[in-house]
Amino acid sequence: MPVLTRNSPVGLALPEFACQFTLAHFKRADETTIHTDVEAARREGLPAPVATGPQVAALIFRQLRTCFGEGWIVGGRCDLTFRRPVYVTDFCVARGAVKRREDSPDGVRLFCDVWIENAAGDKVIVGSASGLVQ
Amino acid sequence: MERDGNPAEVREGKSRVAADSQGPRARFEDIEVGRVLAEMDWVVTDEMIDTQCAIDDDYDVWFSLHSPWGGRIAPPQITYRPPRWLLSRAYNVRGLFYKWEMENVRPIRPGVTLRVIARVTDKYLRNEREFIVYEAEATDSDGHVVFRTKRTHVLDFIERTAERTGAGIDSGIKSERI
Numbered sequence: 073m074p075v076l077t078r079n080s081p082v083g084l085a086l087p088e089f090a091c092q093f094t095l096a097h098f099k100r101a102d103e104t105t106i107h108t109d110v111e112a113a114r115r116e117g118l119p120a121p122v123a124t125g126p127q128v129a130a131l132i133f134r135q136l137r138t139c140f141g142e143g144w145i146v147g148g149r150c151d152l153t154f155r156r157p158v159y160v161t162d163f164c165v166a167r168g169a170v171k172r173r174e175d176s177p178d179g180v181r182l183f184c185d186v187w188i189e190n191a192a193g194d195k196v197i198v199g200s201a202s203g204l205v206q
Numbered sequence: 207m208e209r210d211g212n213p214a215e216v217r218e219g220k221s222r223v224a225a226d227s228q229g230p231r232a233r234f235e236d237i238e239v240g241r242v243l244a245e246m247d248w249v250v251t252d253e254m255i256d257t258q259c260a261i262d263d264d265y266d267v268w269f270s271l272h273s274p275w276g277g278r279i280a281p282p283q284i285t286y287r288p289p290r291w292l293l294s295r296a297y298n299v300r301g302l303f304y305k306w307e308m309e310n311v312r313p314i315r316p317g318v319t320l321r322v323i324a325r326v327t328d329k330y331l332r333n334e335r336e337f338i339v340y341e342a343e344a345t346d347s348d349g350h351v352v353f354r355t356k357r358t359h360v361l362d363f364i365e366r367t368a369e370r371t372g373a374g375i376d377s378g379i380k381s382e383r384i
Contacts, residue, residue, distance in 0.1 A: 117364035
């Protein structure tokens, strides 16, 4: 049962999903990358290996699937900005809130602000997302 | 291929990578707006879905067993890689992911062949860095759109005022697998 319905109020907080990332999350058996290797990252000007953006954003995708259910799989949209690097041992939590509602030809669409914060409270990924609700 | 470069200089952020094991890095001026990067037929398999769930440590009955659309489906974010592969077929770009728009039009089912086409739609400079924008769309064999995406990628973390002389270890060109 999706969290959001056509009756969900603007301002409603979305459920949070968190992960304590480790280097193991980003290891791929046969690759030395900026996501796993200190020297490879430094060659690119990065102080340490960085997390892969899609793996961090996956916390938001889990949030949106939970919130919209079928309305995320069919008709779901999002627009994310990776504002600053996430390092491979960072803690991250996906948060969000309902921003507005719109009637569309496909039904009622809810628009949400979504973001990911690190342990310091910095918003490392920010964006908007929407999905159809019943 | 020279891989050592000048690590001390690179660590101080004075040099951008000029080449890696896959050859010279694409330069901003090489990026051709409007260019079709490539097209590919892509079939999601059960193994790919399993891998995607493991990568994201995110499991759901819909992805593993059955869904309202009949049978299992793939997590929508499985669509990240094919457009990136198409970028890498045209240009050797490492850099960092900056923006990601995605639209999930239809569920992605295993065994269905999707035709994915991507093209460069913009490039721009901001904060002394070089950005490229590319878009991709996937259709099924009936011509129905399954997903759309628009990505912005920064060519280097280091500002463009830095010389491009360093040697990289990592390359954006990788094996095409989930």
